[in-house]
Amino acid sequence: MDFALTPDQQAFRERVRAWLEANVPPEWTSLGSTEVPRAAAYELIRRWQGKLFEGGFIGVTWPREYGGQGLTFVEEMILHEEMALQKAPPILNILGVGMAGPTIIAYGTEEQKKRYPAKILSCEEIWCQGYSEPNSGSDLASLQTRAVKAGDHYVINGQKVWTSLAHVADWMMLLARTDPSAPRHKGLTYFLLDMHAPGVTVKPLKQITGDAEFNEVFFDNVRVHERQVLG
Ligand SMILES: Cc1cc2nc3c(=O)[nH]c(=O)nc-3n(C[C@H](O)[C@H](O)[C@H](O)COP(=O)(O)OP(=O)(O)OC[C@H]3O[C@@H](n4cnc5c(N)ncnc54)[C@H](O)[C@@H]3O)c2cc1C
Numbered sequence: 001m002d003f004a005l006t007p008d009q010q011a012f013r014e015r016v017r018a019w020l021e022a023n024v025p026p027e028w029t030s031l032g033s034t035e036v037p038r039a040a041a042y043e044l045i046r047r048w049q050g051k052l053f054e055g056g057f058i059g060v061t062w063p064r065e066y067g068g069q070g071l072t073f074v075e076e077m078i079l080h081e082e083m084a085l086q087k088a089p090p091i092l093n094i095l096g097v098g099m100a101g102p103t104i105i106a107y108g109t110e111e112q113k114k115r116y117p118a119k120i121l122s123c124e125e126i127w128c129q130g131y132s133e134p135n136s137g138s139d140l141a142s143l144q145t146r147a148v149k150a151g152d153h154y155v156i157n158g159q160k161v162w163t164s165l166a167h168v169a170d171w172m173m174l175l176a177r178t179d180p181s182a183p184r185h186k187g188l189t190y191f192l193l194d195m196h197a198p199g200v201t202v203k204p205l206k207q208i209t210g211d212a213e214f215n216e217v218f219f220d221n222v223r224v225h226e227r228q229v230l231g
Helices: 007-023 026-031 040-057 075-086 094-107 111-116 117-122
Strands: 127-130 146-150 153-161 171-177 190-192 200-205 214-227
Touching: 007 040, 007 075, 026 040, 026 171, 040 117, 040 171, 075 127, 094 117, 094 127, 094 171, 094 190, 094 214, 127 214, 190 214
Parallel strands: 127 171
Antiparallel strands: 146 153, 153 214, 171 190, 200 214
């Protein structure tokens, strides 16, 4: 197997390298990740992700019509190699870019694909992952957060825990039980939940370091339109 880069891939590497040299924020390289206060780091890496989006260096493999670059995993790998070499900051919307966006592109309706992925990449909208519950970790099929159909809406009640970034998130990938009579690994529905909806309460969990990166999230009769079901 030939692992040599094609001329186009080599040109991509050079373009990435030059762009990073010009754009990695100097306050990040001089301070280093561990010395940036948590809140300041959020703002810095939020702006950084926006810059990556403007430069076309995020969502490399996502389709162009949904905000991506329509390239291959080779270009994605080149980008990550160059970012590591230049000690570039991480992105803020890690769960949106790593999980929500690819899931919406794979399974969402056309309306959902047009609405969400580009804002995930640009970091205009931050996503969190609402899977784990106080009594449901590795055994995710045991989750108890309930979504009950009421006309064209669902009404959500329950609780999530360890929800990274919920305190700054605009949207949540929410797994809730819609059919309690089905086998427990079925009867679950994936919602695109507005974190600013009435009835959503986020309580940060303070760590021994004083930081609060994870949260409890409570749902008290949260109404979600059926078009917010994935797919
Ligand atoms: C840094 C961090 C960030 C997180 N962020 C999020 C988030 O954003 N959203 C979210 O939904 N969750 C998040 N989580 C939660 C994480 O997904 C859960 O911790 C994970 O699902 C495990 O659940 P648990 O902690 O309840 O452990 P448990 O499921 O209770 O497991 C405890 C131990 O038992 C073992 N075990 C469990 N079942 C079995 C089995 N059948 N056989 C043998 N061994 C078993 C496990 O390996 C583990 O060692 C985060 C966790 C961490 C550490």
